[in-house]
Amino acid sequence: MIYPKELEELINFFMKLPSVGAKSAERLALAVMKFSKEDAENFSKSIQKLKKTLKDCIICGHLTSTDICHICSNSYRNHNVICIVEDYKSIFRFEKIGKYNGVYHVLNGLISPIDGINPDDINISSLINRCNNIESENIELIIALKPTLEGEATTMYITKILKDKKIKISRLSYGIPMGAEIDYLDALTLERALADRKEVL
Amino acid sequence: MIYPKELEELINFFMKLPSVGAKSAERLALAVMKFSKEDAENFSKSIQKLKKTLKDCIICGHLTSTDICHICSNSYRNHNVICIVEDYKSIFRFEKIGKYNGVYHVLNGLISPIDGINPDDINISSLINRCNNIESENIELIIALKPTLEGEATTMYITKILKDKKIKISRLSYGIPMGAEIDYLDALTLERALADRKEVL
Numbered sequence: 001m002i003y004p005k006e007l008e009e010l011i012n013f014f015m016k017l018p019s020v021g022a023k024s025a026e027r028l029a030l031a032v033m034k035f036s037k038e039d040a041e042n043f044s045k046s047i048q049k050l051k052k053t054l055k056d057c058i059i060c061g062h063l064t065s066t067d068i069c070h071i072c073s074n075s076y077r078n079h080n081v082i083c084i085v086e087d088y089k090s091i092f093r094f095e096k097i098g099k100y101n102g103v104y105h106v107l108n109g110l111i112s113p114i115d116g117i118n119p120d121d122i123n124i125s126s127l128i129n130r131c132n133n134i135e136s137e138n139i140e141l142i143i144a145l146k147p148t149l150e151g152e153a154t155t156m157y158i159t160k161i162l163k164d165k166k167i168k169i170s171r172l173s174y175g176i177p178m179g180a181e182i183d184y185l186d187a188l189t190l191e192r193a194l195a196d197r198k199e200v201l
Numbered sequence: 202m203i204y205p206k207e208l209e210e211l212i213n214f215f216m217k218l219p220s221v222g223a224k225s226a227e228r229l230a231l232a233v234m235k236f237s238k239e240d241a242e243n244f245s246k247s248i249q250k251l252k253k254t255l256k257d258c259i260i261c262g263h264l265t266s267t268d269i270c271h272i273c274s275n276s277y278r279n280h281n282v283i284c285i286v287e288d289y290k291s292i293f294r295f296e297k298i299g300k301y302n303g304v305y306h307v308l309n310g311l312i313s314p315i316d317g318i319n320p321d322d323i324n325i326s327s328l329i330n331r332c333n334n335i336e337s338e339n340i341e342l343i344i345a346l347k348p349t350l351e352g353e354a355t356t357m358y359i360t361k362i363l364k365d366k367k368i369k370i371s372r373l374s375y376g377i378p379m380g381a382e383i384d385y386l387d388a389l390t391l392e393r394a395l396a397d398r399k400e401v402l
């Protein structure tokens with residue numbers, strides 16, 4: 001027995017978190033040990049509250065404590081523009097820049113035959129239902145998935161399945177990230193940036 | 202409002218932990234979201250239990266749920282050899298190698314005049330009391346502090362204050378760490394390894 005039982009227990013929970021190894025878990029648990037009694041109590045409560053309160057929005061799948069999230073229930077947003085994202089985290093990123101006024105749709109994963117993830121395993125059918133239920137004729141879907149094999153496959157699938165509907169489908173532009181050095185860019189990004197070049201004048 | 206309130210609360214607690222920034226905290230909180238209900242409940246409970254149950258051993262200052270820790274209360278260990286460490290973590294490291302059969306004394310810090318940490322601020326007086334109370338004439342103190350300015354200052358202070366007592370005081374050896382490349386060693390370590398060289402034959 002190297003650790004006191006109670007400490008070992010908490011270390012084991014920290015190790016269940018992503019990229020927390022044995023040593024980090026020990027460091028985190030010892031830091032909790034240094035929390036004030038009040039902080040530790042509130043930290044503990046907030047974990048339970050999170051699991052008890054938050055669920056998926058019934059429209060877009062975003063995290064929410066109510067049935068419909070604060071984005072879907074905001075009448076100032078444009079509900080005809082739907083940004084399709086892989087997970088909640090992407091929504092947080094978009095909301096942080098504060099330049100997007102549409103709504104979202106969380107797929108909760110990407111199609112990946114290798115990992116056995118098929119279109120039925122992610123929230124695509126709810127997306128199609130959603131598109132069918134919008135009365136406007138000016139729907140735009142912005143696909144904001146990462147440019148990997150899985151992201152591309154998911155993009156292609158969504159595009160194919162919706163191609164007969166009168167829906168504008170776009171995706172984020174690929175190219176050189178701001179501030180990057182051309183010397184250090186990978187070949188694929190450079191190739192893409194060249195192919196998708198934009199006229200300046 | 203970018204995050205749901207409950208999520209933001211937990212993110213803020215994770216950010217109180219050492220080397221957890223905004224992005225890692227978000228990742229950790231979302232991972233907790235994916236815990237099973239049971240795991241989340243036990244994780245939460247284990248934080249409170251830790252703070253409620255663990256305290257410092259009244260003899261050596263190590264973490265324990267009883268008044269006297271499992272090391273100090275172990276009669277198979279040699280209570281005449283006391284290894285002086287900076288914090289609990291060092292004890293975990295020593296216990297992991299499983300080669301040390303003595304007991305410990307946790308200073309809970311190092312003397313550092315720059316940071317305003319004086320001998321009175323760390324557990325040195327309890328160490329002296331402890332040495333005075335041991336009846337044996339064969340006490341050995343092994344100082345296992347890190348070789349920095351603070352570690353050296355603390356080592357010197359302890360040595361000075363105990364020099365009139367019949368106590369053997371040693372410290373860990375300094376030198377080249379196992380597996381290191383001589384090319385990449387810093388000058389100070391190499392200098393030390395040279396000065397402290399050991400006869401082979």
